Each structure stands twice: as C-alpha cells, then as structure tokens.
Amino acid sequence: MSLSPLLQELISALRTLPGVGPKSAQRMALHLLERDRTGAQTLAEALVQAVEHIGECQVCRNLSERERCGICEDGTRDRGVVCVLESPVDLMAVEQTGGFNGVYFVLKGHLSPIDGIGPDELGLEQLFTRVDGGEVSELILATNPTVEGEATAHYIAEQLQQTHVNITRIAHGVPVGGELEFVDGGTLAHAFAGRRSLKRSADD
Amino acid sequence: MSLSPLLQELISALRTLPGVGPKSAQRMALHLLERDRTGAQTLAEALVQAVEHIGECQVCRNLSERERCGICEDGTRDRGVVCVLESPVDLMAVEQTGGFNGVYFVLKGHLSPIDGIGPDELGLEQLFTRVDGGEVSELILATNPTVEGEATAHYIAEQLQQTHVNITRIAHGVPVGGELEFVDGGTLAHAFAGRRSLKRSADD
Ligand SMILES: [Zn+2]
Ligand SMILES: [Zn+2]
Numbered sequence: 001m002s003l004s005p006l007l008q009e010l011i012s013a014l015r016t017l018p019g020v021g022p023k024s025a026q027r028m029a030l031h032l033l034e035r036d037r038t039g040a041q042t043l044a045e046a047l048v049q050a051v052e053h054i055g056e057c058q059v060c061r062n063l064s065e066r067e068r069c070g071i072c073e074d075g076t077r078d079r080g081v082v083c084v085l086e087s088p089v090d091l092m093a094v095e096q097t098g099g100f101n102g103v104y105f106v107l108k109g110h111l112s113p114i115d116g117i118g119p120d121e122l123g124l125e126q127l128f129t130r131v132d133g134g135e136v137s138e139l140i141l142a143t144n145p146t147v148e149g150e151a152t153a154h155y156i157a158e159q160l161q162q163t164h165v166n167i168t169r170i171a172h173g174v175p176v177g178g179e180l181e182f183v184d185g186g187t188l189a190h191a192f193a194g195r196r197s198l199k200r201s202a203d204d
Numbered sequence: 205m206s207l208s209p210l211l212q213e214l215i216s217a218l219r220t221l222p223g224v225g226p227k228s229a230q231r232m233a234l235h236l237l238e239r240d241r242t243g244a245q246t247l248a249e250a251l252v253q254a255v256e257h258i259g260e261c262q263v264c265r266n267l268s269e270r271e272r273c274g275i276c277e278d279g280t281r282d283r284g285v286v287c288v289l290e291s292p293v294d295l296m297a298v299e300q301t302g303g304f305n306g307v308y309f310v311l312k313g314h315l316s317p318i319d320g321i322g323p324d325e326l327g328l329e330q331l332f333t334r335v336d337g338g339e340v341s342e343l344i345l346a347t348n349p350t351v352e353g354e355a356t357a358h359y360i361a362e363q364l365q366q367t368h369v370n371i372t373r374i375a376h377g378v379p380v381g382g383e384l385e386f387v388d389g390g391t392l393a394h395a396f397a398g399r400r401s402l403k404r405s406a407d408d
Contacts, residue, residue: 003296004269006254013250014221016243018235024223027385030293031222032251033258033267034312039220040251046217047248050210050233051241063237065208089234092207108238181231 007033059130061106061123063088071095071103078102080137084127084156086110086144090180094142099189102140105130110148111155124156131165138166140195144180168195211237263334265310265327267292275299275307282306284341288331288360290314290348294384298346303393306344309334314352315359328360335369342370344399348384372399 003011007029014025032040056062057069064070071077081102085091086109094100107122119125130136141156143149157167170191180188207215211233218229236244260266261273268274275281285306289295290313298304311326323329334340345360347353361371374395384392 003299004258004267004273006250006258006269007267010250010254013243013247016240016247017218017232019228019231026296027223027293028221029254030267030291030296033254034292036220037255039217040255043217043220044248044251044255046210046214047236047244047251050214050237051244051248054208054210054237063208063211063234065210069208087234088238089231092230092234095207 060104061108061126062091062104076101079135081140082127082130082136082138083140083142084153085142085180086149086152087181090142090144093181093183093185093188094192097185097189097192100192102138107143107152110143110146110152112148119155122152124159127156128159131160131163136165138168140168140170140192142170142180142192146179166197168197170195264308265312265330266295266308280305283339285344286331286334286340286342287344287346288357289346289384290353290356291385294346294348297385297387297389297392298396301389301393301396304396306342311347311356314347314350314356316352323359326356328363331360332363335364335367340369342372344372344374344396346374346384346396350383374399 010029010032011022011025014020014028015022017025020028032043053065054063055065057064057072058067059072060069062069062071066073078101082105083094083100083102084105084107085094086107088106088108091104091106094104105123105127107124109117109122111117111119111122131139139156139160141153143153153169157169160167171193183191214233214236215226215229218224218232219226221229224232236247257269258267259269261268261276262271263276264273266273266275270277282305286309287298287304287306288309288311289298290311292310292312295308295310298308309327309331311328313321313326315321315323315326335343343360343364345357347357357373361373364371375397387395
C-alpha cells in the first residue's frame with residue numbers, strides 16, 4: 001500500500017502502545033490527522049514533558065517529577081503505615097480505592113533470581129533503612145498474589161522479623177494468580193481491610 | 205489521588221485517542237514511562253512530524269506529505285478508474301484488499317445539508333473537472349452504504365449523467381448501514397467485483 005511515509009511512521013509508533021493493534025493504530029492516526037490535530041500536538045508535548053521530567057520519588061520510588069512525590073509530601077498521609085507494591089500501576093489502583101491513607105514503597109518488580117532481580121534491584125536496602133528510621137509502625141506487603149509476589153513478600157517479612165514493625169500481608173480477596181491492577185476497587189479495599197500479620201507473634 | 209501533574213496530563217492526552225478509556229490511558233502512560241521511554245519519544249516525534257507535514261493530495265484529497273500522494277504518482281496505477289470514497293480510512297481499507305489498481309478521490313465526508321456540507325465542501329467541482337479532463341473512463345462510487353452515502357453517490361451520478369464516463373456503485377456485499385472501514389477485505393473485494401452501473405443506459 002502506498003501510504004504517506006510519515007503516516008506509516010505514526011501508525012507504527014502508535015502500535016508500540018499496549019493493547020493497540022494495526023487496525024486501532026490506523027484509526028488513531030487518521031482520527032488525529034483528520035479531526036484532532038491540536039490533540040496530536042498536545043499528546044506530543046505531554047509525551048516529551050513526561051519523558052523529560054518524570055523520574056522517581058527519592059523516598060518511595062513512585063513516578064514523580066520532583067524529588068518527593070505528592071503522596072510522600074502530603075502532610076495528611078500517615079507516614080507510619082507503608083504499603084509495599086510491585087509497580088506504580090498498583091499504586092494507582094490502591095489510590096483509586098480511596099481507602100488507604102498511608103504512604104508507599106514501590107519495588108518496581110519482584111524477586112526473580114533467574115532475571116538477575118535481587119534485593120538491590122528492588123531497593124530493599126532503602127526500604128529497610130526507612131523501617132530502621134523508627135517512623136514506620138506497619139508495613140503492608142501488597143505485592144501481587146503470584147508465586148513471585150508471595151516470595152518477595154515473605155523475603156521482606158523474613159528480613160524484618162527482628163524489628164518492632166508490624167508486618168502485614170493484604171488479605172485474600174485479591175484473586176490468587178491475579179494482578180492487582182486488574183482488581184476492582186471494592187475487592188482491593190476488602191483485601192486491605194482483611195490484611196493479616198506475617199510476623200511470628202511472641203507466643204507462637 | 206496525588207498523581208504527578210505531568211503524568212496526569214499525559215493520561216488525559218492519551219484519552220483523546222479513539223477507543224482509549226481512563227484505564228487504558230493509565231496503562232499506556234505507565235508502560236511508556238516504566239518500560240519504553242524511547243517509544244514515547246518516537247511517538248512524540250512521529251506526531252509532530254505528521255501534524256506538521258501531512259496535508260492533502262492536490263489531485264485526490266488523500267492524506268499526503270507531498271503535493272501528490274504516492275497513489276496518484278504511481279505510474280502503474282490505472283488513472284482511468286477513479287474510486288470515490290468518503291474518507292482516508294476507507295481508502296486504506298480498499299488498498300488493503302490489494303484488488304484495486306485504479307486511483308481515488310476522497311470526499312472527506314458526505315452530503316449533509318443540515319451540517320452545511322454541500323458539493324463545495326466535498327470538492328465535487330474538482331472531481332467533475334477531473335472527469336471533464338477526459339482521462340477518466342470509470343468512476344466507482346464507493347461511499348458508505350448509509351442513507352447519506354447513498355444520497356451522495358446518487359447526487360454525483362446525477363451530475364455526471366450527460367458525460368461519457370461510466371459510473372458504477374460498489375455492489376451490495378458491504379452490509380447495508382455499515383461503514384466501509386469495518387468490512388473485511390474479502391467482502392470489500394467482492395463488493396468491488398460486483399459493482400454495477402448507475403448511469404441510465406441509452407436503451408433505458
Ligand atoms: Zn514518594
Ligand atoms: Zn492523490
């Protein structure tokens with residue numbers, strides 16, 4: 001097909017978006033060019049700004065354009081309760097439940113020795129230092145209920161066994177084998193409410 | 205939710221794409237920022253280039269970054285057969301059947317007096333001038349099989365009743381009430397093969 005080369009490039013670029021096949025990419029490109037050129041320019045600018053300025057929060061590793069993200073800087077959030085998640089998309093899912101008022105730590109992955117992802121890659125030293133700081137009273141392990149997510153949660157719980165921090169795991173309610181980001185807000189809120197301690201109690 | 209403002213802007217910009225809801229926009233933004241920043245930059249650049257340089261072919265009104273599009277410039281295409289379409293997305297659908305070797309004229313719409321879209325807005329004068337030029341032997345009216353598409357086809361056929369050009373309408377095969385762009389290639393090829401003349405023959 002003799003398409004305009006620039007149109008072809010735009011279609012390929014749109015296909016790199018998750019969930020966008022050849023047909024949708026085509027429709028998107030034509031929609032932008034035929035009906036929404038201003039929208040196309042706005043999107044281009046938003047992409048450039050986001051890539052250039054969005055880095056990582058120095059406290060929680062969430063996506064942020066400043067040194068500390070909006071959540072870490074928010075004085076109304078309870079810094080004593082830290083929710084540990086695998087990714088920013090999970091963080092957004094939890095935030096959207098509106099039922100959590102603590103802060104976060106984003107691992108950006110899970111332990112996976114076969115892929116060379118160990119404690120260092122997940123920033124665990126930084127998390128443990130934060131716990132040692134004394135401000136944290138509870139660590140909610142909200143990694144995905146997958147084999148790797150569970151292993152990561154248990155590794156963290158094990159490492160902190162000797163501290164005085166309360167360590168909890170979100171309740172089942174999140175479907176086993178599922179991904180947090182696809183869980184509806186109600187289920188997720190329920191899972192948070194039903195979280196249980198992973199730490200051996202003194203009378204065990 | 206305390207999202208990074210630039211991330212929020214990127215998510216809104218992505219939502220202007222057709223078929224992209226809030227959840228997909230979020231996943232796209234995070235995918236780009238977490239896993240494909242190069243892809244984000246490529247997309248931004250492709251958008252800027254496309255918006256800046258893609259205009260309209262002076263001959264057929266197809267999207268083109270040059271004065272004449274690749275199809276109008278292609279010496280192997282039969283310029284005697286002109287397919288009249290409502291939009292560039294329809295043109296792409298026909299091209300993808302691989303079964304049409306003529307050229308095009310893109311109306312960019314259909315007659316719709318209520319919206320102020322008349323013959324001028326569809327470039328019909330330009331089409332009629334092209335027909336008068338003598339190079340065209342057949343005009344295939346491939347507007348959508350909707351009320352407006354049919355009305356537009358009949359208007360064009362009526363205007364050219366006194367010329368020697370053969371005027372055909374693509375066959376039913378394209379589902380009535382449907383849109384060309386959603387029809388599979390096989391049906392579309394079939395519709396082309398079964399096209400019929402709309403011109404009254406001398407012995408009518
Ligand atoms: Zn933060
Ligand atoms: Zn052209």
